[in-house]
Amino acid sequence: MEMKFVFINVKEPKDALQLAKETEVRSHVTRYQWKRFAHRDKRNQKKALVASRDVNGIEGQNDPGSRSSTLEPIPISPQIGGLRVDPFRSYPISAQPWIPLLVDHYLLHMAVDIPELDLPGNHGLLRTSWFPLVMTDPALFSVIMLLAASHYASLQDHPNSMRLDLLGLRYEAVSSINRGFETPLSETINDALIGAIAKMASYEAMFGSLDNYNVHMHGLARVISLRGGLASLGLNGLLKRIVIWIDHNAAFLHGSAMYFAESSFMPGEGLPDPNPGHFLGSS
Known part of the structure; x- marks a missing residue:
């Protein structure tokens, strides 16, 4: 220009x-x-x-209908159990492909309303109060996965095909509890560890042996004593009721003595009748 x-x-x-x-x-x-x-x-x-x-x-x-397009839709598997399973898989242990199935099975078939644990005026405490605690601790989560897998296998036509997997889950659950004691006891005895030991005892009462059950219950009684007794347990009394409920029903099933015989769900009230149906199929 x-x-x-x-x-x-x-x-x-x-x-x-x-x-x-x-x-x-x-x-x-x-x-x-x-x-x-x-x-x-x-x-x-x-x-x-x-x-x-x-x-x-x-x-x-980017047009899917374009001839030159090489992009294909990404398949997204439907979420198991609606909103019961964490889509981000933020579990306290390393993610495994079987975890969503077992979490869903536990929440749907095992963490059900149990009147003895919920008490009047409440319902669903195993889902709304107990399971959030489960999601915070590797040992407790591993024990719950073992219980869920064992219950799931008991409902299958050929449960023997899962035997090796169940043995591996049992080993990991016990190992996780043992690792929890590697820190000083003053820092270790929290609600999650007590819950893990109690649930491991319930597993042995349902799927294992009476000897192993007694080993875990002796340990449970010891750590609860060090913690300050049943009254010191958290979850607004739910953890205390879970421990007593396991003790009461396991003693009924095996004809053995209770470890917390003088305890009750509510002060001044006796224990309700055992509920082996819920004990074996839930919790």
């Missing part, structure tokens, strides 16, 4: 202000400004056209 310059002679700065008012200077400046504006507008139009072509090209590549 050809640019024309106009030379003006001034001796004083104020003379330049006067010349700027003259028609020749003003018209030259105006012509130059309009040419710059027109040139810039054309460049912007070209850029817009190129950008439009680029966008259309990208859309064509």
Whole structure:
């Protein structure tokens, strides 16, 4: 683009202000400004056209119906059990492909409403109060997965096919509890560890041996004593009721003595009748 310059002679700065008012200077400046504006507008139009072509090209590549498209839809498996399973799989142990199935089975078939544990005016405490605790601790979670897997296997036509898996889960559950004692006892005896030992005892009462059950119950009685007794357990009394409920029903099934014979769910009230149906099929 050809640019024309106009030379003006001034001796004083104020003379330049006067010349700027003259028609020749003003018209030259105006012509130059309009040419710059027109040139810039054309460049912007070209850029817009190129950008439009680029966008259309990208859309064509991402269009599933395009012949040149190589993208395929990502299959997403339906979530097991509606909203019962954590979609982010934020479990306290390393993620395994069988965990969602067992979590769903536990919440649907085992963590059911149990009147002796919920007490009047409440329901679903195993799901709303107990299971959140389960999700915080590797040992407790491992024991619950062992219980869920054993219960799930008992409902299958060929449960023997899961025997090796159950042995592995049992080993991991016991190992996790033992690892919990590697720290000083003052820092170790929390609700999760007590719950893990209690549930491991219930597993032995249902699927294992009486000798192993007694080993876990002796340990449970010891750590609860170190903790300060049943009254010191958390979850607003739910953990205490779980321990007594396991003790009461296991003693009934095996014809043995209770470890917490003087305890009750509520002060001043006797223990309700055993509920082996719920004990074997739930909790």
